[in-house]
Amino acid sequence: xEIRPILSALMRSKIALILIGLQIALxxxxxxxxxxxxxxxxxxxxxxxxxxxxxxxxxSSIGFGKDFDVKRTYAEDLxxxxxxxxxxxxxxxxxxPMSDGGWSEGVQLKPDxxxxxxxxxxxxVDEQGIDTFGANLISGRNFRADEIGFHDRNTQGWPASLIIxxxxxxxxxxxxxxxxxxxxxxKDRPPSTVIGVVDVLQAPWPGSKIVEYSTLVxxxxxxxxxTRYLVHAEPGRRDEVLKVVEAKLxxxxxxxxxxxARTIESVRREGYQSDxxxxxxxxxxxxxxxxxxxxxxxxxxxxxVTQRTKQIGTRRALGATRKDILRYFLTExxxxxxxxxxxxxxxxxxxxxxxxxxxxxxxxPWYYVPIGFIVLWLLGQMAVLGPATRASRVPPAVATRSx
Amino acid sequence: MIRYYVWMGARSLRKNPxxxxxxxxxxxxxxxxxxxxxxxxHAMGSDPIPWKSSQLHxxxxxxxxxxxAFTEPNEPPNQVTYRDAVALMEAGKADRQAAMFRVLMPxxxxxxxxxxxxxxxxxxxADFFPMFEPPFRFGGPWSxxxxxxxxxxxxxxxxxxxxxxxxxxxxxKRVRVKDVEYSVVGVLDEWRPRVKFxxxxxxxxxxxxxxxxxxYSTAVEINLGTVGSNxxxxxxxxxxxxxxxxxxxxxxxxxxxxxxxxxxxxxxxLNNYVxxxxxxxxxxxxxNNRLYDVNDWLxxxxxxxxxxxxxxxxxxxxxxxxxxxxxxxxLAKFMRRSGEIGLRRALGASRLQIFAQHLIxxxxxGLSGGAIGLCLTGLGLWMIRRLDDGLKNVTHLDGPMIxxxxxxxxxxALLAGLYPTWRACRVPPxxxxxxx
Numbered sequence: 001x002e003i004r005p006i007l008s009a010l011m012r013s014k015i016a017l018i019l020i021g022l023q024i025a026l027x028x029x030x031x032x033x034x035x036x037x038x039x040x041x042x043x044x045x046x047x048x049x050x051x052x053x054x055x056x057x058x059x060s061s062i063g064f065g066k067d068f069d070v071k072r073t074y075a076e077d078l079x080x081x082x083x084x085x086x087x088x089x090x091x092x093x094x095x096x097p098m099s100d101g102g103w104s105e106g107v108q109l110k111p112d113x114x115x116x117x118x119x120x121x122x123x124x125v126d127e128q129g130i131d132t133f134g135a136n137l138i139s140g141r142n143f144r145a146d147e148i149g150f151h152d153r154n155t156q157g158w159p160a161s162l163i164i165x166x167x168x169x170x171x172x173x174x175x176x177x178x179x180x181x182x183x184x185x186x187k188d189r190p191p192s193t194v195i196g197v198v199d200v201l202q203a204p205w206p207g208s209k210i211v212e213y214s215t216l217v218x219x220x221x222x223x224x225x226x227t228r229y230l231v232h233a234e235p236g237r238r239d240e241v242l243k244v245v246e247a248k249l250x251x252x253x254x255x256x257x258x259x260x261a262r263t264i265e266s267v268r269r270e271g272y273q274s275d276x277x278x279x280x281x282x283x284x285x286x287x288x289x290x291x292x293x294x295x296x297x298x299x300x301x302x303x304x305v306t307q308r309t310k311q312i313g314t315r316r317a318l319g320a321t322r323k324d325i326l327r328y329f330l331t332e333x334x335x336x337x338x339x340x341x342x343x344x345x346x347x348x349x350x351x352x353x354x355x356x357x358x359x360x361x362x363x364x365p366w367y368y369v370p371i372g373f374i375v376l377w378l379l380g381q382m383a384v385l386g387p388a389t390r391a392s393r394v395p396p397a398v399a400t401r402s403x
Numbered sequence: 404m405i406r407y408y409v410w411m412g413a414r415s416l417r418k419n420p421x422x423x424x425x426x427x428x429x430x431x432x433x434x435x436x437x438x439x440x441x442x443x444x445h446a447m448g449s450d451p452i453p454w455k456s457s458q459l460h461x462x463x464x465x466x467x468x469x470x471x472a473f474t475e476p477n478e479p480p481n482q483v484t485y486r487d488a489v490a491l492m493e494a495g496k497a498d499r500q501a502a503m504f505r506v507l508m509p510x511x512x513x514x515x516x517x518x519x520x521x522x523x524x525x526x527x528x529a530d531f532f533p534m535f536e537p538p539f540r541f542g543g544p545w546s547x548x549x550x551x552x553x554x555x556x557x558x559x560x561x562x563x564x565x566x567x568x569x570x571x572x573x574x575x576k577r578v579r580v581k582d583v584e585y586s587v588v589g590v591l592d593e594w595r596p597r598v599k600f601x602x603x604x605x606x607x608x609x610x611x612x613x614x615x616x617x618x619y620s621t622a623v624e625i626n627l628g629t630v631g632s633n634x635x636x637x638x639x640x641x642x643x644x645x646x647x648x649x650x651x652x653x654x655x656x657x658x659x660x661x662x663x664x665x666x667x668x669x670x671x672x673l674n675n676y677v678x679x680x681x682x683x684x685x686x687x688x689x690x691n692n693r694l695y696d697v698n699d700w701l702x703x704x705x706x707x708x709x710x711x712x713x714x715x716x717x718x719x720x721x722x723x724x725x726x727x728x729x730x731x732x733x734l735a736k737f738m739r740r741s742g743e744i745g746l747r748r749a750l751g752a753s754r755l756q757i758f759a760q761h762l763i764x765x766x767x768x769g770l771s772g773g774a775i776g777l778c779l780t781g782l783g784l785w786m787i788r789r790l791d792d793g794l795k796n797v798t799h800l801d802g803p804m805i806x807x808x809x810x811x812x813x814x815x816a817l818l819a820g821l822y823p824t825w826r827a828c829r830v831p832p833x834x835x836x837x838x839x
Contacts, residue, residue, distance in 0.1 A: 015734065015822075016731070019727055019734075022727050023724055023727045023731075026723055027724055029720065030717055030721060030724070033717075034717060037713070062507065062509050062521060063509075064519075115471055153646065154642055155641070156638075156641055187638075188638050189638075224507070224628055256509075257509045257519045257521050259521060273791045273792070273793065274708070274710065274791050276791075277787065277790035277791040278710045278714075280790060281787070285436060285717060285718075285721055288436075288721075289721055292428075292429050292725055292728055293728070295425050295728075296425075296429070296727075299425055299731065299732045299735060300732070300735060302735075303736075303738070303739065306739065307739075351720075358709075358712075359712070359713065
């Protein structure tokens with residue numbers, strides 16, 4: 001390979017080397033870090049909520065008027081909901097995964113602990129809770145209808161039986177089956193017993209550290225005349241059932257405001273809205289960046305080819321084949337790109353270190369940089385191919401002309 | 404002469420349309436990326452009430468668990484208890500003070516054709532209005548004496564007034580919320596602070612303000628609970644009174660202190676207050692009161708999301724790539740013209756004239772790029788709004804941002820143009836003539 005003459009030619013016009021190299025370096029740093037952020041967001045969005053999302057929706061209402069009776073409303077509403085055609089399951093609930101609003105409690109294993117062992121999200125549900133959410137009970141049993149109580153402002157303590165997620169069970173009782181174990185929701189009260197474990201049911205806060213820790217509590221919550229239900233429709237009948245439910249709840253009891261029902265799909269869309277926006281914005285940045293860099297290389301390479309038309313002609317006249325000329329420009333680009341990539345690797349890790357220091361980001365996995373190298377090498381070669389081909393077509397006779 | 408150079412610059416742009424387009428698109432994309440992310444950053448992070456942000460202070464007291472801070476390391480709770488809010492309001496030691504919390508209010512319109520709807524309200528004191536200065540369209544705020552009387556009165560937002568009364572002057576009319584009738588004392592005009600800076604705890608900081616406002620004392624009397632954040636570290640005994648007396652934090656308390664001297668007086672007062680309470684067995688943690696002003700409080704609550712900060716960093720790196728790209732292309736372009744430059748020099752043009760001509764050409768590139776970039780910025784902000792409607796109040800271009808876009812594109816173009824221009828000046832007059 002004729003690397004030495006290429007190098008010495010490059011050294012004669014360092015500016016081109018610096019410009020393209022710098023561009024490549026910055027591009028590598030941005031693309032690797034942006035891709036990594038996109039990857040993390042996609043991973044976050046891809047986590048299962050533990051719910052059956054396609055056929056479920058929730059609907060809330062708030063009562064007014066002196067004789068609005070929340071407890072009676074719960075009973076009437078649920079009986080009506082469960083009798084509607086197309087409804088598979090229905091439960092009361094206080095919130096749903098990904099909605100970003102809910103109730104959390106610190107829990108502990110002994111009453112005399114000064115710090116809680118874990119924090120958990122609370123879902124108030126009844127005996128159809130697990131089925132309506134679509135969660136998967138992996139051990140123990142579900143709540144019985146006669147276990148469902150009420151939890152209002154005057155309630156003290158927590159029910160004797162609770163269902164928790166597998167992740168919370170692992171955290172509280174590592175390596176053991178949580179069913180039958182006890183823990184304290186309130187250290188001044190008797191402990192509660194785990195009667196069942198569900199595989200996954202995310203807490204309502206997708207960005208939180210306790211996102212996998214949830215506890216199902218068998219209680220109705222008549223706070224402030226608010227009621228909320230989660231409905232699980234027969235497959236494919238969600239939208240039709242939703243309209244019926246909206247109308248029906250208003251009919252049963254006129255002294256309340258029934259709020260618009262929301263599908264869990266739309267809750268997911270909104271819950272991950274900012275993550276999706278970030279991923280798409282970064283994807284846009286990556287694409288435009290690669291395009292700009294490629295076009296920049298095309299521009300610079302065409303300029304060199306024009307500048308060196310005479311030298312190319314001379315080389316051709318001295319016996320260099322078209323292939324030699326083509327190879328010259330491709331090799332030159334490869335060298336420049338490689339130098340840029342070396343600097344880029346340093347920049348990439350510095351940028352990642354800055355993100356780690358400032359935003360508690362994670363370390364970039366090692367394979368991003370090598371993949372970035374390959375992509376940018378290919379990009380550089382493809383960008384330079386056009387101008388290099390043009391160079392290889394310079395006829396040897398140019399050498400004999402004065403311009 | 405300058406006009407001639409501008410004309411030459413524009414002409415030269417047309418001469419190599421592809422190269423020019425590449426440069427302009429490069430600058431335009433770089434500017435658009437920077438301006439889009441900067442606009443959001445600026446709207447989220449800039450002072451929401453510049454004329455008095457240093458006078459408004461958010462009160463934090465550390466009544467948390469002696470065994471652990473509210474947020475490690477040693478951050479006090481982000482709200483205060485009801486009993487402290489009331490005690491500090493009654494003491495009235497600041498120039499103005501307003502405690503507040505968010506409530507849900509089912510509105511039952513008089514007009515039959517409007518269906519009952521659920522409004523988000525704010526329960527607060529009379530001082531809220533002179534402190535945060537929402538503009539009034541009709542009527543005005545309520546008075547302190549009405550606060551004390553637990554009056555059934557309300558201030559409506561413009562939109563709520565639109566919905567309930569078709570936008571007419573509704574002062575003196577009645578609004579039914581649940582089973583309570585309130586009479587309207589004031590209607591706000593359009594009020595849309597970019598950041599809802601007075602309530603960033605447990606609510607989206609870029610949401611619209613509330614739909615109606617009622618006196619704090621009234622809300623407490625009729626047993627309204629908060630729909631904002633509520634945190635407790637102790638078990639709360641049964642009943643409303645026990646809850647009000649508890650160490651649960653669910654109140655936000657703002658005070659206005661006109662001068663630094665007043666601030667230090669108030670700091671002393673707060674410290675004494677906490678010391679007094681310590682004697683009663685409360686506040687078992689070390690003294691840790693905070694009185695952040697508006698901007699420090701927003702910074703403490705990390706209102707500017709880390710995504711936006713990363714986007715700004717990436718956008719500037721992106722602009723850097725675009726600049727390096729433009730330097731290369733401008734250099735290519737100017738060097739291709741070496742012959743022409745040599746000729747002009749030989750005919751008597753000074754280096755300074757060549758310098759001016761080429762720098763102006765770079766500026767023409769920059770401004771064209773900036774103009775397109777500004778349009779792309781509008782498009783970018785529109786796309787962000789579409790992607791994340793929680794950001795709808797912070798994705799607008801304002802005057803200062805447009806001015807900065809123009810300045811940034813000029814600066815970018817001149818930065819990019821400097822080296823190629825310098826190289827152009829150094830073209831010797833005679834060399835390129837020889838080969839002609």
